[in-house]
Amino acid sequence: xxxxxxxxxxxxxxxxxxxxxxxxxxxxxxxxxxxxxxxxxxxxxxxxxxxxxxxxxxxxxxxxxxxxxxxxxxxxxxxxxxxxxxxxxxxxxxxxxxxxxxxxxxxxxxxxxxxxxxxxxxxxxxxxxxxxxxxxxxxxxxxxxxxxxxxxxxxxxxxxxxxxxxxxxxxxxx
Numbered sequence: 001x002x003x004x005x006x007x008x009x010x011x012x013x014x015x016x017x018x019x020x021x022x023x024x025x026x027x028x029x030x031x032x033x034x035x036x037x038x039x040x041x042x043x044x045x046x047x048x049x050x051x052x053x054x055x056x057x058x059x060x061x062x063x064x065x066x067x068x069x070x071x072x073x074x075x076x077x078x079x080x081x082x083x084x085x086x087x088x089x090x091x092x093x094x095x096x097x098x099x100x101x102x103x104x105x106x107x108x109x110x111x112x113x114x115x116x117x118x119x120x121x122x123x124x125x126x127x128x129x130x131x132x133x134x135x136x137x138x139x140x141x142x143x144x145x146x147x148x149x150x151x152x153x154x155x156x157x158x159x160x161x162x163x164x165x166x167x168x169x170x171x172x173x174x
Contacts, residue, residue: 003169005124006167007165008056012054015054015164039082041084041085044088052163053065054164058145065098072153075135075150079102081098106130109126124139124171125172126173128172128174
């Protein structure tokens with residue numbers, strides 16, 4: 001089976017901009033901070049006239065639209081989500097997103113290569129035996145949150161027209 005790192009497509013430049021999110025999220029890892037929030041939270045944003053609400057975002061935390069949430073639940077039915085409402089008061093617009101709580105797996109082989117003081121992975125090799133049947137998960141180890149998706153999930157995203165992500169293929173041993 002093939003696996004990919006999935007990231008937000010930085011080519012989308014006119015997306016909603018957060019307003020003082022760091023006051024709510026606090027210092028450190030936004031994904032850990034959000035787990036302390038209630039099941040539904042409102043975050044203020046500013047949007048431009050042509051802003052696009054992409055389906056997959058990773059800044060300041062992993063957030064997906066309802067379409068992505070439903071797709072993920074087909075492959076990983078036990079994923080828990082927190083709802084985030086992005087609200088632009090000025091334009092009176094809102095958009096619901098969901099923050100998934102992905103499993104973290106320690107499945108990198110010794111051949112994987114880190115860069116930038118263990119922040120990024122230059123070369124990724126996954127150990128298939130440690131992945132099991134997981135379709136989407138976060139790599140445990142590097143400081144940067146790397147989300148890994150299986151090929152069938154990616155194909156499902158593409159069939160549904162999900163936008164806002166890019167992929168980088170990984171190597172798999174075993």
